[in-house]
Amino acid sequence: AQTVTQSQPEMSVQEAETVTLSCTYDTSESDYYLFWYKQPPSRQMILVIRQEAYKQQNATENRFSVNFQKAAKSFSLKISDSQLGDAAMYFCAYRSARGADGLTFGKGTHLIIQP
């Protein structure tokens, strides 16, 4: 079974600064997807970024980028120029590329943005 580990229960960053959220995972599969989701207090789960395991290039979405290290099974999220609206719970998630399974989530990291 796959597992996803987020070792930082809470992170704090000054507005406009950069923060990195950590995620490691364990799997015996070679083809899979990795995701970061954001859950603000409104509780809506919002997809932030996705990475396909077969792609060596790290995914980027505006101020959000990942550092995907397949051999190390590491998938960190970097948020540049942090904004107050980035404050939320961030969940790292794994999904097999077989397509029949749902997502396996980490425990989440609570991101606080200091004005």
Place this chain on the structure above:
Amino acid sequence: SAVISQKPSRDICQRGTSLTIQCQVDSQVTMMFWYRQQPGQSLTLIATANQGSEATYESGFVIDKFPISRPNLTFSTLTVSNMSPEDSSIYLCSVEGVTGELFFGEGSRLTVL
């Protein structure tokens, strides 16, 4: 991305009763997933609902407690049966996107007294 509507948004229920949560999607989807998020916790997959077949439940979840219907490709229901305070959670419906990601509804927050 799909637009997913869940009803009810929130409810307060008495122990021993059952509540059915509805999930409506604005497009046809093959797989729908039901998740539970207990207070302050991450999301845990309850079951996968495919149209025309019985739902597939994850370890720790059983059909008698969480019966699921999937009558067509745009709709599903999850019933939480014989509720206890431990069932107080957010229940989320999700569907698969075209590139492997899942999209989520806004969730249904249940409080069991």
